Amino acid sequence: MAPEKIVLRFGAEKADKPVIYHLAKDYDLIINIVKASINPHKEGTMVLELTGERYAEGIAYLREQGISVHPLTTEVVRNEEKCTHCGACTVHCPTKALFIDRSSMEVRFNEDECVLCLMCVKICPVKAMEVKV
Amino acid sequence: MGVERTYQDINARIKAGKAVVLTAEEVIEKVREKGVTQAAREVDVVTTGTFGAMCSSGVFLNFGHTKPRMRMSKVWLNEVPAYAGIAAVDAFLGATELPEGDPKNNNYPGEFRYGGGHVIEDLVAGRDVRLRAVSYGTDCYPRKSLDTLINLDSINEATLFNPRNCYQNYNCAVNAGDRTVHTYLGTLRPHLGNAHYSTSGQLSPLLKDPHFRTIGIGTRIFLGGGIGYVAWNGTQHFPGFIRDKNKEVLCGTGGTLSVVGDLKQMSSHWLVGASIRGYGASLTVGLGLPIPILDEEVLEYAAKTDEELYAPVVDYGIAYPEGNPEDIAYVSYAQLKKGEITVMGKSVPTAPVSSYPRAREIAGILKTWIQKGEFLLGEPSQLLPGPGAGLAGKALKIRDK
Numbered sequence: 129m130a131p132e133k134i135v136l137r138f139g140a141e142k143a144d145k146p147v148i149y150h151l152a153k154d155y156d157l158i159i160n161i162v163k164a165s166i167n168p169h170k171e172g173t174m175v176l177e178l179t180g181e182r183y184a185e186g187i188a189y190l191r192e193q194g195i196s197v198h199p200l201t202t203e204v205v206r207n208e209e210k211c212t213h214c215g216a217c218t219v220h221c222p223t224k225a226l227f228i229d230r231s232s233m234e235v236r237f238n239e240d241e242c243v244l245c246l247m248c249v250k251i252c253p254v255k256a257m258e259v260k261v
Numbered sequence: 262m263g264v265e266r267t268y269q270d271i272n273a274r275i276k277a278g279k280a281v282v283l284t285a286e287e288v289i290e291k292v293r294e295k296g297v298t299q300a301a302r303e304v305d306v307v308t309t310g311t312f313g314a315m316c317s318s319g320v321f322l323n324f325g326h327t328k329p330r331m332r333m334s335k336v337w338l339n340e341v342p343a344y345a346g347i348a349a350v351d352a353f354l355g356a357t358e359l360p361e362g363d364p365k366n367n368n369y370p371g372e373f374r375y376g377g378g379h380v381i382e383d384l385v386a387g388r389d390v391r392l393r394a395v396s397y398g399t400d401c402y403p404r405k406s407l408d409t410l411i412n413l414d415s416i417n418e419a420t421l422f423n424p425r426n427c428y429q430n431y432n433c434a435v436n437a438g439d440r441t442v443h444t445y446l447g448t449l450r451p452h453l454g455n456a457h458y459s460t461s462g463q464l465s466p467l468l469k470d471p472h473f474r475t476i477g478i479g480t481r482i483f484l485g486g487g488i489g490y491v492a493w494n495g496t497q498h499f500p501g502f503i504r505d506k507n508k509e510v511l512c513g514t515g516g517t518l519s520v521v522g523d524l525k526q527m528s529s530h531w532l533v534g535a536s537i538r539g540y541g542a543s544l545t546v547g548l549g550l551p552i553p554i555l556d557e558e559v560l561e562y563a564a565k566t567d568e569e570l571y572a573p574v575v576d577y578g579i580a581y582p583e584g585n586p587e588d589i590a591y592v593s594y595a596q597l598k599k600g601e602i603t604v605m606g607k608s609v610p611t612a613p614v615s616s617y618p619r620a621r622e623i624a625g626i627l628k629t630w631i632q633k634g635e636f637l638l639g640e641p642s643q644l645l646p647g648p649g650a651g652l653a654g655k656a657l658k659i660r661d662k
Contacts, residue, residue: 170450212312212533212545212616212619213616213617213618213619214312214313214545214613214614214615214616214619215612215613215614215616215617216447216457216612216613216614217612218612219455219456219457219610219611219612220448220455220612228600228612228613230598230599230600232618233598233613233617233618233621234618250372250538251447251448251538253314253535253536253537253538253543253545253614254533254534254535254536254545255374255536
C-alpha cells in the first residue's frame, strides 16, 4: 500500500494536542513526518505520509480535532515576473523558506523548506506567491 | 569656500555629456573615499529612488465623447467607481477605491483582490478595461447609459496625479497588543512578534534633502517608469526632524510630495496594483528624484547612510488606532535592514514592505537617463516649504455646531 501524502494545518490552540500519538496508537497508522512547523503561539503546519488500513478513520479523527487536512497535491511557487522583492512575506514564513539576501536585499525562495502553510499567499500584496495544483 | 553650481551649470554639463551622476548608494562610497569637499567638486547629481505602496495615488482620465454625447455623471472602471463630479467624460480614479460588491473586511481579514490601483495597472499595461457610465441626460448631453471597453490608447488623456506620495520617512510598525492586526504596513503579530518598515533608507528621495533645498514645484522626476513632475507639496506635508532623547537631530521626517505625470509614458513594472490583507487596495509606485549638488551642504545630506537615518518605532496594536501614537524608540535603517531590532528589551524580526532592490533600480535608471542627456533637471519655480516653515498637522475636532 502506497503512503498517502497529506498537509495538516492547525491553529495555535491545537498545537499541544498529541495527534500523531493517537494516529499511531488508536488507528494503527505508519507515520512519516516529512516536514513540520509548529510553534505554540502560531498556526502550525505538518506534511505527513500515512500508511494503514484505517487511514480514512485517522483522517476523520484529525478533522474532528479541528485540524484541516489537505492532500499534498499542491505546491507554492513564486511568480518571478510579479515579485517586486518588497520583503513583506519574509517575516511571516515559519521555516524561512522565504528570506532576504542581505547584500542585495532581494527575496529568495528555497522551495525545499516550504511547508505549504500558505501564509505568503495571503500576505503578498502583488499576488506573486501562487498555489500550483 | 566650497563649490557652488546652478541648475544651468548642471544642465549644460548634462547636455555636453559631461555630468557626473551617482546614485545615492554610490555617492556614499565616493564621500567615504574623497571627503565631502572633494566629492562635491566632482559630483553634479545624486539620484534616489523608492518603490512602495502609495495609497494617495490616482489618475485623471478623459474618455472622449460618444455619439450621441453623454455627460457621464457616474462612472465605473472594471466595476470600480471613479469620481465623475467634474466636466463631461472626465473622471478621477483613486488607488484605494473598491468595486461596489467587494466583501471588504466582512470576511476578516479581507483580501482586497482588485481595486483602483489594479485598474491603473491594467490601464498602464494596455489591457482593455470595461467602462460603465450613467447620466441623467441633458439637452446637450442626451445619452443616459454606456457600457463599453476602453484602453490606454483609445482614450484622450490619462494623467497620473498623486496627492500624497514619497513620504520622507515612515513609522516602523510593531504590535504591542495581544491579537494579530492587519494594517497598511502589513500583518503584525501580537506581543511585538514582528516589525515592518517602509522606506528605502539611504536611497529614499526626501531623506536625502531634509531641508528641501532642491525640491519644489517643477522638479522633474522618475514617475512610474516615465518622466513626471513635482506638482506641489503633498497633503500632510509637515517636514521636521526626529530627535533622540537628548534632542539631537537624527534625520528628516514628515515631508510628502504631490506628483503628476503622463500615464501613457509609464509602465506596469513601476505601477503595480497592491492588495493589502485586512486593509485595502492600493498602488505600488516607483518614484525617483535627482538631487542637484548645488554645494557641499546638499551633498553632505545626499550622502547620508543607513547608519545615520532613523525610523520611529510605533505601536499599531493599540496606540496608533486610538490616535495616540508615540515613538517607542528610534532604529536606524542599517539595523532594520539586518533583519532584527530590539524594542522594549525584546528582539523583534523585521521585514521591509517597500522594495529596496527596485528603489536601487530606479536610482540607476534615472542616472542612465541623465548621463545619456535624455533627462535635464527641472529647476523648481518655487521650493517646497522646509522644516523652517514650522508646518504641523491639525487634529480634526468632532463637533455639532
